[in-house]
Amino acid sequence: MSAILFILFAGLAIGCAVSMIVQRNPLYSAISLIGVFISLACIYVTLAAPFIAAVQVIVYAGAIMVLVVFVIMLLNVEEEERPAFRLRYLVPTAILFAALLAAEASFVIFTVQTSPYQQAHPSASANPSEVGLTASIGRGLFTQYLLPFEITSLLLLMAIVGAMTLARRASFLSPNVRVVPGAQVLTRQTVDPRAVGDATAIETDSTIEAERLLGLENAPHAKDRD
């Protein structure tokens, strides 16, 4: 029974992983990757590690991939074209690396399989694995591995500060502008992340002048006006 479950979830994981690298649309790749994460979470459950399985779903499938999906949606990423000349020398390189990795992996797997230190399956009835339960993880995390835990929280703080700094848009010096209600104001679309500044209001007499000041005179819409 556990063999059937393992083969099912392993097949699902490998299928979704292959789909991820074969798909051209990045949103479909993201959905396939979510499928990989959820099948890996199921494998962790069969390995008697329920806490890690739940954390995998919450952190990877529920937070990181949400971030990736948001980025794909907001940047409106298009499908990827694969020019043939590029693939001609990349695919053999990829196959070479894959063969090397497969050779190393099979050596390790062979060593593990024929090793005299064979262990029982984690959910074997004689000696079930108790290390996956929350109590055991909590005990380890707060006694023996306290220093890595604290360093990880510092790392998260660094990541938060870094992400905020990268996401900041306008410079610290605002341009010298003044908003006069009633005058012509032309603002950029703020949904478009290609906008390199905030919605800066400019006071001019005409739309053409405002476009010139904003640098939009060569924009597609500017040409089909008279």
Added chain:
Amino acid sequence: MELTPQLSWYLALSAVLFTIGVVGVIVKRNVIAMFMCIELMLNAVNLTFVAFSSYFRDVSGQLFVFIVMTVAAAEAAVGLGIIIAIFRNRESLDVDEANILRL
């Protein structure tokens, strides 16, 4: 069917996933897709850790997985911020076109 999965089965699965991730990083052009293949490689390593930890009844493997997940989350946040900044300046997410420092 009395066949139970051996430890080497999980290691083989992890190796296959890691290899697929490596192939993806080499072949793909879109930088977000490359990022996702890196996440796949991290997950393959997580699987190895959890498998060893469960078979040898040692909790250190799972604690390391916990920390790897946290690091991956931090890396995702900052990495996607960098990707958005690159996109804003170059208007393209193609790594083949990002071959000189000048925009």
Added chain:
Amino acid sequence: MDWNFVLSIILQFTAITVAFTVVLMIVAYTVLAERRVLAFIQGRLGPNRVGYGGVLQPFADLLKFILKEEIVPDKSTKFVYFLAPILAITTALMPLIVYPFGPTVRLPFLGDIALVIARFDVGLLYVLGITSVGVYGIALAGWSSNNKYSLMGGLRASAQLISYELSLGLSLIGVVLMSGTLDLSGIVEQQSAWYGMRWNIIFQPIGFIIYLISAIAETNRVPFDLPEAETELVAGFHTEYSALKFALFFMAEYVNMFTVSMLATTLFLGGWSGPFIQQLPWLGPFYFLGKIIFFLFLYIWIRGTLPRFRFDQLMNFGWKFLLPVAILNIILTATLALFGWI
């Protein structure tokens, strides 16, 4: 093949089917109840023509949804467009299996049965995980409709969901600190002391209020329903969905309401505990259902009473007020637990 094992699997599947059917029926009648209660609050009668007092209205609605014409937008990405409502309803229904409906009852032929479908060590984390994955239904629906109103509604709804998920999870940590376990059945069993009245809400009032507010925001209900308000964004992320797919989203929203009410009763109001629970264990499911109905009524009541938040007010509230208060609640609970007072 081990026949006991096969029998237990069949039993689990039957239990899950029964639970899902019962929940979907309750949800259908919740829709009717909402329309009637809202109508009474607003000084009118609700639907009362179909059947006596309107009790057959859900079936009329279901028939309408099945028979309506399916309009699929032309330029949408088909696979994601069909996947989104399936994801929404699946992640709405999945958390049901970990909730205990009653104490262990003794049936005449089958021995002791625990009235819970699946009991495992990390039940609460499982519920939080499924809630996190539930964001995709809305985000993918908004994006795949190829419509700027849907995209804005979908992105706003997803941003709201992931912001309030944080305070939802943090408000539950106080309860976990007190109970010492993530297992929902264990938490409810600890609340059946003091003649069945040792409910966690006595010890965690702040946590309860934070949870309630976050839950209303999580399910996109008034006052947090800007992403799907008709006056704002046509219909938000489900603008382009018609007939049965829209029915799936609609049901998913109400099942979500039901699920968060179940979580609130399990963690804060004692689940199946109540007076005389030791002597008459079969009262458990009735207490459970009664408390859930109270929460559903509270949702409808709030919908009829409050105006809705603007989106930036909503985000400000979630990040700048609710999250710090939830963290303070954890610190307070942890300090009291350290000194052994809770």
